[in-house]
Amino acid sequence: MSKNKYSFVGRDIERVDADVKLLGKAVYGDDLSFADMLYGVMIRSPYPRARIKSIDISAVEDDKDFVRVITASDILGKNGWPVLDDTYPFLVSDIAEFHSQPVAILVAKNNFKARELAKKVNVVCDKLDFNDDIFESMKDKKNIFSNFVVKKGNALEEIKKCEYVVEKEFHTNYQVHSYLEPQVATGVFSDDGTITVYSSTQCPFYILDAVCAVTGFTANKVRIIQTVTGGGFGGKEDVPALVGAHAALASYITRKPVRICYDRAEDFRAMSKRHPSYSKVVYGADKNGRIKACIVKYILDGGAYSTLSPLVLWRGTIHAAGPYDIDNVLIESYAVKTNKVPCGAFRGFGQPQISFSTESLIDDLAEKIGMDPLDFRLKNILKKNSLTATSQKITESIGLSDLIKTVRKNSNWYNRKNLTPSSPNKKRGLGCSIAYYGVGLGAKGKLLDRAGAYLNVYKDGSVCINIGNTEMGQGAFTVLSQIASEMINCPIKNIRFAEVDTSKVPDSGPTVASRTTLMSGNAIIEAAKPIRKNIFKTAYDMLKLSGGKGIMIASDGLFSMGDKVVKFNDVIKECFNKRMKMSEQGWYVSPDTSFNIENGQGEAYIVYSYAANIADVEIDTETGVIDVKKIYSAFDVGRVVNPSLAMGQAQGGVLQGMSWAVYENLVINDGVMKNPGFTDYIVATSLDMPDYDIEFVEKYYSNGPYKAKGLGELPLIAVSGAVRNAVKNAAGIDITYLPLLPEKNLKLIKLRNNNR
Amino acid sequence: MKKSNIKHYKISCQVNGNKFTGYIDPNLRLIDFLRDVLNLKGTKEGCGEGECGACMVLVNGVSVNSCLVMAFSVDGKSIITIEGVDDIKYGKSLKEGFKRKAAVQCGFCTPGFIISASELLEKNPDATEEDIKKALSGNICRCTGYKKIIEAVEWARKNDK
Numbered sequence: 001m002s003k004n005k006y007s008f009v010g011r012d013i014e015r016v017d018a019d020v021k022l023l024g025k026a027v028y029g030d031d032l033s034f035a036d037m038l039y040g041v042m043i044r045s046p047y048p049r050a051r052i053k054s055i056d057i058s059a060v061e062d063d064k065d066f067v068r069v070i071t072a073s074d075i076l077g078k079n080g081w082p083v084l085d086d087t088y089p090f091l092v093s094d095i096a097e098f099h100s101q102p103v104a105i106l107v108a109k110n111n112f113k114a115r116e117l118a119k120k121v122n123v124v125c126d127k128l129d130f131n132d133d134i135f136e137s138m139k140d141k142k143n144i145f146s147n148f149v150v151k152k153g154n155a156l157e158e159i160k161k162c163e164y165v166v167e168k169e170f171h172t173n174y175q176v177h178s179y180l181e182p183q184v185a186t187g188v189f190s191d192d193g194t195i196t197v198y199s200s201t202q203c204p205f206y207i208l209d210a211v212c213a214v215t216g217f218t219a220n221k222v223r224i225i226q227t228v229t230g231g232g233f234g235g236k237e238d239v240p241a242l243v244g245a246h247a248a249l250a251s252y253i254t255r256k257p258v259r260i261c262y263d264r265a266e267d268f269r270a271m272s273k274r275h276p277s278y279s280k281v282v283y284g285a286d287k288n289g290r291i292k293a294c295i296v297k298y299i300l301d302g303g304a305y306s307t308l309s310p311l312v313l314w315r316g317t318i319h320a321a322g323p324y325d326i327d328n329v330l331i332e333s334y335a336v337k338t339n340k341v342p343c344g345a346f347r348g349f350g351q352p353q354i355s356f357s358t359e360s361l362i363d364d365l366a367e368k369i370g371m372d373p374l375d376f377r378l379k380n381i382l383k384k385n386s387l388t389a390t391s392q393k394i395t396e397s398i399g400l401s402d403l404i405k406t407v408r409k410n411s412n413w414y415n416r417k418n419l420t421p422s423s424p425n426k427k428r429g430l431g432c433s434i435a436y437y438g439v440g441l442g443a444k445g446k447l448l449d450r451a452g453a454y455l456n457v458y459k460d461g462s463v464c465i466n467i468g469n470t471e472m473g474q475g476a477f478t479v480l481s482q483i484a485s486e487m488i489n490c491p492i493k494n495i496r497f498a499e500v501d502t503s504k505v506p507d508s509g510p511t512v513a514s515r516t517t518l519m520s521g522n523a524i525i526e527a528a529k530p531i532r533k534n535i536f537k538t539a540y541d542m543l544k545l546s547g548g549k550g551i552m553i554a555s556d557g558l559f560s561m562g563d564k565v566v567k568f569n570d571v572i573k574e575c576f577n578k579r580m581k582m583s584e585q586g587w588y589v590s591p592d593t594s595f596n597i598e599n600g601q602g603e604a605y606i607v608y609s610y611a612a613n614i615a616d617v618e619i620d621t622e623t624g625v626i627d628v629k630k631i632y633s634a635f636d637v638g639r640v641v642n643p644s645l646a647m648g649q650a651q652g653g654v655l656q657g658m659s660w661a662v663y664e665n666l667v668i669n670d671g672v673m674k675n676p677g678f679t680d681y682i683v684a685t686s687l688d689m690p691d692y693d694i695e696f697v698e699k700y701y702s703n704g705p706y707k708a709k710g711l712g713e714l715p716l717i718a719v720s721g722a723v724r725n726a727v728k729n730a731a732g733i734d735i736t737y738l739p740l741l742p743e744k745n746l747k748l749i750k751l752r753n754n755n756r
Numbered sequence: 757m758k759k760s761n762i763k764h765y766k767i768s769c770q771v772n773g774n775k776f777t778g779y780i781d782p783n784l785r786l787i788d789f790l791r792d793v794l795n796l797k798g799t800k801e802g803c804g805e806g807e808c809g810a811c812m813v814l815v816n817g818v819s820v821n822s823c824l825v826m827a828f829s830v831d832g833k834s835i836i837t838i839e840g841v842d843d844i845k846y847g848k849s850l851k852e853g854f855k856r857k858a859a860v861q862c863g864f865c866t867p868g869f870i871i872s873a874s875e876l877l878e879k880n881p882d883a884t885e886e887d888i889k890k891a892l893s894g895n896i897c898r899c900t901g902y903k904k905i906i907e908a909v910e911w912a913r914k915n916d917k
C-alpha cells in the first residue's frame with residue numbers, strides 16, 4: 001500500500017453502512033411502518049398453463065379482515081409489464097403461461113390473514129396443454145424469443161483443416177438467487193395524486209416504468225425509493241418492478257398503503273432464475289496447439305415470457321467463444337419459450353452457463369493435444385492487440401496472462417500430482433478455468449448506459465450524494481464515498497449517500513453488469529470537478545494568506561502548505577462566505593461503440609475484466625460426493641478501490657459459483673417446482689465453503705474512475721469449469737452437466753470402471 | 757377453518773432486559789411478536805421455515821429460529837435480539853469484529869450470525885475455526901462466502917474484554 005498516492009482510493013475503508021446494519025436499525029423493505037397499512041398476497045395460477053375464467057372469493061368475502069381482490073380488469077393503465085417487450089401481463093386476463101403466474105391480488109388487513117385468505121380463493125380455470133422442453137418448443141419459430149449470431153472468419157471451413165477437434169454437448173440447470181431478503185414492496189398512494197413505492201431493488205427506474213404502465217400515471221407523479229436491500233445478484237433487477245407495480249396498483253385502488261412481501265416459496269416459484277442451458281461446442285486446433293476455429297450453439301430456456309432473456313442471451317453469445325484469440329468463430333444462440341417460470345438476470349448474465357461448456361472443452365482439447373491446460377490457455381488467450389470473437393481489438397488493461405501465472409504459482413500447479421487425498425476411497429485433483437467479462441451494458445444495452453449523480457456540500461462541511469445506482473450489499477456506497485472523498489479531499493465520515501429516489505436523480509440505468517463503480521463513480525467525479533476547483537482554490541488562498549510557503553498538499557481531509565494546515569470543514573465555511581456554488585450535478589455517458597448486430601461484429605463492450613481460477617477438489621469414488629477444498633483465483637478489475645470489500649465480494653462470488661456447480665438443484669417436474677425453499681434446494685453453508693486464495697492484479701483502465709473497471713460478476717463466472725476440470729483430473733470422468741450431483745458422478749465413475 | 761377461539765393469551769417475559777407483560781394472540785410466532793408487537797425490526801425473516809437463521813434470537817441463552825417458535829412459548833423466559841446484544845458477553849466485540857473484518861455486506865443475515873456466534877463463544881471460548889464453521893452452519897449468507905464472518909468471530913474471540 002505504500003505506493004498508493006491516494007488518501008481514500010485503494011484503501012481498506014470500513015463500510016459506511018456497517019454500524020446501522022450491526023445495530024439492527026437498517027430499514028429493509030418489511031421494516032417500514034405506515035398507519036392503516038394493508039397487505040397484499042398474490043393469487044397465482046395453479047397450473048403450468050391455464051385459461052383463467054374467474055376468481056371465486058365466496059369463501060373469504062365475509063371475513064372481517066378481507067378488503068378486496070384486484071384482477072386484470074381493475075388495471076387502470078396497460079396490462080403489460082414493460083421490460084424490453086410488454087407481453088408479460090401484470091395480472092393474467094386470459095391465459096396463464098406458467099405455474100404461479102400472478103392472476104389477482106388479495107388485499108387484507110394483516111399479513112397473516114392475507115395469506116390464510118389467499119389459500120381459500122379459488123381460481124376457476126381450464127387446464128391447458130403446456131410445453132416444458134426447449135427442443136420441442138423451438139420447432140415453432142414463434143417460441144424463439146430472440147436469437148443472435150457472431151460470425152468471424154469461416155469456422156465451418158477452418159474446422160475441417162484442424163489437426164485436433166473436440167466436440168461436446170453440455171447442460172446446466174437453474175440457479176435460484178437466494179438473496180436472503182425476499183422480494184418486498186410497499187405502495188403508498190397519497191391524496192395529492194402521487195404514488196410512492198418503497199422497494200427492495202437494484203433498479204428503481206425499472207419500477208418507475210412499471211408503475212407508470214400499470215396505473216397510467218405520468219412519471220412525475222410516481223416516486224420509487226429504494227429501501228436497504230438484502231442482496232440482489234440480479235434477482236432484484238427486473239422482477240421487483242412486478243412486485244412494486246402490484247403494490248402501487250393495490251394502493252391506488254384501496255387508497256391505503258399496501259405492502260406485498262413474498263414468502264420464500266412464492267419467491268422461488270415466481271421470481272426470475274438463472275436460465276437452464278443447452279450448448280454444443282466445437283473447438284479445433286492446429287498441430288502446434290493454436291486454436292483455429294470455434295463453433296457454438298447455445299440455447300437458453302427462457303421460461304414463459306421473454307423479459308430480459310434477449311439481453312442475457314446477448315451477453316452470453318458475445319462471450320461464448322471464451323477469452324481466446326481465435327480467427328474463426330461461429331456462434332448461434334437462442335432464447336426459447338417454455339411454460340415455466342421466466343428466467344432473467346443472475347450474476348454473470350448468461351456467461352456462466354456457456355463458460356462451463358467452453359472451459360470444460362478447452363481442457364479436453366489441451367488433453368487431446370497433450371498440452372498442459374495452463375500452457376495451452378496461455379498460448380491462446382487474448383492479449384494486448386488481440387481481436388475478440390467480435391473482432392474488437394483489446395487495446396488496454398488486460399491482465400489475463402498474469403492472472404494465469406498467478407494462480408499457477410499460488411496453487412503450486414506443477415506439484416499437483418503429489419497432492420494426497422484425505423482417504424483411500426477419494427481422488428484429488430486440480431482444475432483450471434479462465435474468463436473475461438465485458439463491463440457495463442455493452443452495445444446492446446447502450447441506450448441505458450449512462451448515470452447521474454448529485455453532490456451537495458453543506459456549509460458545515462457535510463456532504464450528501466444522490467445517485468441512481470443502488471447499494472444492495474456489494475459496497476457501492478462505501479466505494480463511491482471513497483471516490484467522492486478523494487475528489488474533494490473530504491473526510492469519509494462527512495459523506496452520506498441518500499437513499500436512491502427516482503424523483504431526485506436522473507435515470508441512471510440499472511445497477512447491474514458490474515457497472516456501478518464505473519458509471520456512478522464517473523458521474524460523481526463529473527459532479528465533483530467544479531466543487532473540487534472551488535475547494536482547492538479556496539484552501540490555497542487561505543493557506544497563502546496565513547503565510548504558507550511552497551506547494552499545497554491535499555490529503556486525508558487536510559490541506560497543507562509548509563507548516564500551515566487548514567481543515568476541510570474550515571475551507572468549506574470559507575467557500576460559503578465567498579458564495580461559491582457547492583452543489584453540482586454530474587452526468588456520465590459510456591463511450592460510444594460501434595457494433596453490427598447482424599453478424600455480431602464490432603465493439604461489444606467498452607472494456608473487459610478478467611479472471612483465472614484453479615480449484616482443488618476431492619471426489620469420493622464410493623459416493624460420488626465432491627468436496628471443493630480450495631479455490632485459487634486471480635482477478636483483473638482495474639484499480640481496486642477498496643481491497644477488503646473487493647475481497648469479500650470476490651469470495652462471495654466464488655462461493656456462489658461453486659454452490660451452483662456442486663449443490664444447487666432446482667427441480668421442475670411437469671411445469672411444477674418441487675423444491676421451492678431452502679429445505680430441499682441446497683445452497684452452500686459455512687461447512688461447504690472452500691478455502692479461498694484470491695489475488696487482484698490491477699491493470700488500469702484509462703476511462704475508469706481512478707482507473708477502475710468492474711468486479712461484481714466476474715468471480716462467479718468460471719468457477720464451475722475449474723471444479724469440473726479438477727474432478728476430471730482427479731477421477732478421470734467426463735462431466736458435461738451441472739450441478740455435479742453425487743448420483744450422477746457415481747454413474748460416470750461406474751461407467752469408467754466398467755470400461756477399463 | 758376453525759382456529760383457536762382464545763384471542764388473547766397472557767405472557768410475561770424479558771426482552772433485551774426489558775420486562776414485557778401483556779396479552780398476545782396465541783397464533784403469533786415469536787418473530788412476529790418481536791417485530792410487530794415490540795417493534796424490534798432487527799430480527800429478519802429470510803425463509804419462515806427454519807432454514808436460514810436470519811431470524812435467530814437467544815431464548816434463555818440458547819439460539820432459536822424465531823420463525824419456528826410460537827410467541828406464547830417464551831412465557832417466563834429471557835430473550836436477546838440483535839438490538840440487545842451489546843449487553844451480553846461477546847456482543848460488542850462481535851459487532852466490532854464484523855465491522856473490522858468486513859463481514860457485513862447486505863446485512864440481512866448479520867443479526868442471525870451475531871446471535872449464533874455469541875452463543876458459540878459463550879459456550880466455547882476456545883472455539884476453533886472448525887467449531888465456528890459448525891456452529892454457524894445453520895445460518896445462510898449469500899453475499900460473503902463466510903470467510904470474513906469466520907474471521908470476524910475469531911477476532912471477537914481473541915479481543916473480547
Ligand code: FES
Binds near residue numbers: 800804811823
Ligand atoms: S426466517 Fe427463520 S430460519 Fe429463516
Ligand code: FES
Binds near residue numbers: 861896898899
Ligand atoms: S451479508 Fe447478505 S446474506 Fe449475508
